[in-house]
Amino acid sequence: MRRFLRENALSLAFGLGFLLVLCGQAVAGHADYTQQQLTSGGEDPGFWTYVTSSSFGVDVAENWQSEYLQFFLYTIATVWLLQRGSPESKPLGEAGRESDQEQAVGRYARDDSPPAAAAGGLRTRVYSRSLGLVVGLVFLASWTAQTVAGWAAFNAEQLADRQDSVSWAGYLAEPDFWNRTLQNWQSELLAVGSFAVLAVFLRERGSPESKPVGAPHDATADTG
């Protein structure tokens, strides 16, 4: 048990942290939503009604989609785009999908390679892009969820303000949708871009996200 915890501490800690923070968001979101309801002549909907509401749904989904977009873009972009001196980059001159030998696929697969890496053909081609595919699909699913939940929440606000509802397509042209979307995207792009550059010059001893403390600034793809 202790070994399991030690060897899976990263996923367990972040998974637990995610659940705690999601609960915190639900509590704070419920309080905020209730304040808005009381201001516009409504009532406290109750906690469980709130956490199954479109209002809570859109607040969750808009952040999920941007996080998965961030990892999707980073996964794909770092295949081709390099950054001198960054541990987030591959070595300079190695942009691209690389050879089968370098990637240990097909006849170059090792004994302990995943079966899909050794199989060859379509199965290997799909598996070779499975990380980007799954993260990209989760991004699309959560962005779609944001459009639906945001549409419902927006129309509820429209009716509360004595205005007509809009269609789903109409919501996609509303400033509310693009404001929610772009404010998340800009922050993710800033965080990723700035981290790639900060990691050129700054160090975090022992972290695989950083170069070793004594590594030179122009050492690319070096992790410690």
Added chain:
Amino acid sequence: MESRSPAGAGRVGHRAAAAVPALLVAPLLLMGCGTVSSGAETVARDFVGAAAAGDVRTECGLLAPATRDTLEHQRGGPCETALARVALPGGTVVGAEEWADRAQVRTTADSLFLTRTSGGWRVAAAGCVPRGEAPYICTLEGP
């Protein structure tokens, strides 16, 4: 679509990845997206019917608390007395839509806005006239 992972197939990581879209999409089914609301429509029909019959007691009972408070405050008297002096267009219900805890019911002569309270759907505004992109102007409304 991608939420359906083959039974017993894949490692934990694959199953977890496939479960994420399911977690995203499932709550949307519970949110009630603009379906025709029998509850709000019924209350609106009762309200309009009571107005046509001059049954202000029933009308007052179907008003949202905040709207009722506003009416009594503005008119300086109990709801029944105040509402008897308000002329509402009435009409026959022709359509309703419900979004979360808000609803709009259209009649042949009026638009009513409703809110869901602990006691059920209640009329938040009535006698409402559209003004293009601007909010409706309502004869009877709360905050």
